[in-house]
Amino acid sequence: MSIRAFISAPLNDCILDDLGRVRDIIDEAGRSMSVRRGFKPVKPDNYHITLKFLGDIEESDIPGIKNSMEKAVRDIEPFDVTIHGFSGLPRIEKPRVVYIQVHDEFQKLTDIYSVLNNELGYIKKERRKYIPHITFIRIKHQKAWHELAPRLRGVLDRQFGVERVSCIDLMASELKPAGPQYYRLERVEF
Numbered sequence: 001m002s003i004r005a006f007i008s009a010p011l012n013d014c015i016l017d018d019l020g021r022v023r024d025i026i027d028e029a030g031r032s033m034s035v036r037r038g039f040k041p042v043k044p045d046n047y048h049i050t051l052k053f054l055g056d057i058e059e060s061d062i063p064g065i066k067n068s069m070e071k072a073v074r075d076i077e078p079f080d081v082t083i084h085g086f087s088g089l090p091r092i093e094k095p096r097v098v099y100i101q102v103h104d105e106f107q108k109l110t111d112i113y114s115v116l117n118n119e120l121g122y123i124k125k126e127r128r129k130y131i132p133h134i135t136f137i138r139i140k141h142q143k144a145w146h147e148l149a150p151r152l153r154g155v156l157d158r159q160f161g162v163e164r165v166s167c168i169d170l171m172a173s174e175l176k177p178a179g180p181q182y183y184r185l186e187r188v189e190f
Contacts, residue, residue, distance in 0.1 A: 038144020068119035
């Protein structure tokens with residue numbers, strides 16, 4: 001049976017709580033909008049720093065993926081990243097995804113990503129530039145974003161704090177009617 005999987009770095013409770021407060025602002029704004037179904041905020045339990053989406057893998061792939069994860073962090077010491085501000089993909093003016101920026105002064109997340117992308121290219125190789133981020137809202141209709149964005153002006157530059165990155169996780173994503181549910185398959189600490 002195939003498993004939909006990705007690799008990420010977890011977030012501390014303080015940052016998760018603050019993200020949850022901003023999610024509450026978005027939920028409140030959404031209740032008074034005409035196009036409520038035009039966007040979907042990520043559930044607070046699903047917040048993480050995205051490293052690499054793998055897509056469908058087999059259970060037999062897990063040991064090799066873990067080996068690649070270990071290789072990616074072999075020479076890495078725990079490091080801090082700053083989490084603040086919103087942006088969007090492909091751009092904030094017309095996003096499909098609204099995300100929270102993860103500022104990595106020494107490019108350690110990019111280094112980890114590069115090794116993972118090379119090592120796991122046989123599963124899925126990304127050709128786009130890596131942008132460290134926390135996915136926050138998926139935009140289904142641009143009209144919804146144009147209605148929601150002005151209501152978020154007060155939080156678009158919000159400082160969420162500093163995250164100490166000391167491990168990476170191989171996560172499974174189970175798609176359910178209420179949205180994806182994530183659970184950890186493996187963790188590699190460094």
